[in-house]
């Protein structure tokens with residue numbers, strides 16, 4: 255192609271580079287996308303409505319004054335406050351994610367990992383946790399059965 | 408032997424086909440510099456490699472019985488440790504060798520740092536070595552969860568939680584690491600794949616590059632090239648290496664037999680304990696393995712909120728920054744680049760050692776009988792650990808002055824002032840850290856030494 259100038263050669267060259275670049279990027283994306291989707295876990299399945307505690311869980315609740323139950327892939331702390339009301343809070347500490355517990359003697363929610371303390375509404379009393387624990391709806395029926403609703407109260 | 412002379416036997420057979428005698432010739436001519444530094448520093452890399460090989464062998468043996476799963480992980484390890492003939496030994500060696508490997512790796516890294524072996528043209532050796540350090544930490548972290556016991560469950564819950572602080576993709580990363588919102592058996596499956604396949608592959612690749620560049624360039628000579636002497640790598644140095652490996656193997660076997668569940672130091676025991684129960688509350692005294700204790704302690708020093716961010720986020724930012732600076736040291740140390748001594752960076756190495764020592768000791772709760780639950784007990788721990796760190800520093804500094812004639816101590820002095828003010832006077836770790844960092848920066852600028860001390864803020 256003796257007739258084509260250097261400039262024309264140059265533009266054709268950079269055009270081909272561009273096409274090649276787009277092709278390579280597209281190819282890479284089409285390889286990576288399924289891998290990324292594959293690695294991303296699906297949201298945990300399970301009933302979305304209220305969850306009824308099993309007889310064993312209710313027994314633990316009566317004995318220890320608290321029990322930790324799985325609700326939709328979350329750990330929920332169900333406890334009996336001093337007025338004998340059943341209440342529920344997210345059991346996952348907002349600091350580094352340890353599992354909190356109810357300390358009946360002091361009426362606080364305590365995280366053993368770094369000594370974080372919350373009141374019974376989940377508000378931070380002391381320690382490093384930056385945010386309060388979410389509250390959940392818990393109800394005790396006349397026969398003593400307990401239901402937890404996975405919506406924040 | 409010359410490359411052309413015909414040889415008989417297996418060597419001749421191989422040489423005729425593949426021409427391997429130049430390789431032997433190369434190894435014969437390769438030399439290890441002697442005379443400038445104590446030789447011991449040259450053996451640590453080989454020692455780390457030895458422990459890694461032990462990990463592969465014992466790891467593959469463990470795999471013959473280990474079954475990942477909710478109902479099998481804990482049970483299969485208990486089976487290995489109690490029923491399988493010599494299972495306890497294989498497990499004990501895997502655990503001991505994991506800790507010894509990380510120890511020799513850390514000492515190896517600090518010795519190459521202090522000897523400035525990272526200076527050009529060996530930047531890639533430093534970078535691949537730093538990558539290997541990261542991989543080793545990954546091995547320890549992922550292996551820790553595999554027995555699926557209570558301690559490992561909570562340590563993993565806390566450890567993985569920190570990735571949520573990564574900007575933008577933090578939550579996604581957390582999901583991918585855990586295989587769900589929370590640590591569950593899905594997390595164990597992912598960690599298992601990482602521990603026995605992904606990390607070993609990456610590690611093998613990095614080790615190859617690390618060794619290849621070392622073979623190409625030889626060992627770093629001392630700055631100023633005070634020595635003209637060298638020891639042939641093969642067979643002289645290689646035989647010494649071999650002897651050391653025998654010593655390591657014997658030590659490993661003795662430790663594994665005498666203390667099959669570890670020395671019982673904080674972050675260094677592997678008693679199986681009870682099985683993980685995701686629905687049990689955490690208990691006091693949950694600690695990661697010893698090489699993570701400093702980050703664990705630093706996280707504790709940060710308040711819930713700081714500078715408009717959440718404490719853990721700021722802390723991880725600081726840790727990432729420190730790691731980043733450590734990784735690019737070959738490019739920061741302009742003085743060593745020109746083949747001159749860089750006392751500022753030597754001192755930085757010591758400052759980092761004091762910084763890590765204090766945090767690690769403090770995280771181990773030395774000085775009190777039980778995990779402290781109030782501020783007074785925490786202060787006792789801080790004071791006790793400050794005394795130990797200062798004691799170590801006095802010995803190190805005397806050695807530096809008398810034996811090595813060091814004259815530059817600004818950064819290590821800053822690190823020690825930080826520890827003393829916090830531990831002995833009880834001032835807040837972060838506040839003192841910030842004050843000391845500013846004062847150090849001012850001193851360095853004022854004395855016009857910023858070139859050697861550009862990393863002033865690094866320590867705090």
Ligand code: HEM
Nearest residue numbers: 462463466467469470473498505546547550551553603677
């Ligand atoms: C640098 C290399 C390695 C390090 C630092 C390391 C570290 C660890 C640690 C700390 C544990 C937990 C031990 C316990 O508490 O029981 C572990 C367990 C395990 N590792 Fe490794 N490991 C390494 C390489 C490997 C390799 C290469 C394999 C296999 C190919 C492997 C297979 C296993 C298995 C099956 C377990 C579970 C058994 C047990 O926990 O006793 N490891 N590893």
Ligand code: FES
Nearest residue numbers: 347349350365370
């Ligand atoms: S994880 Fe709860 S206080 Fe740190």
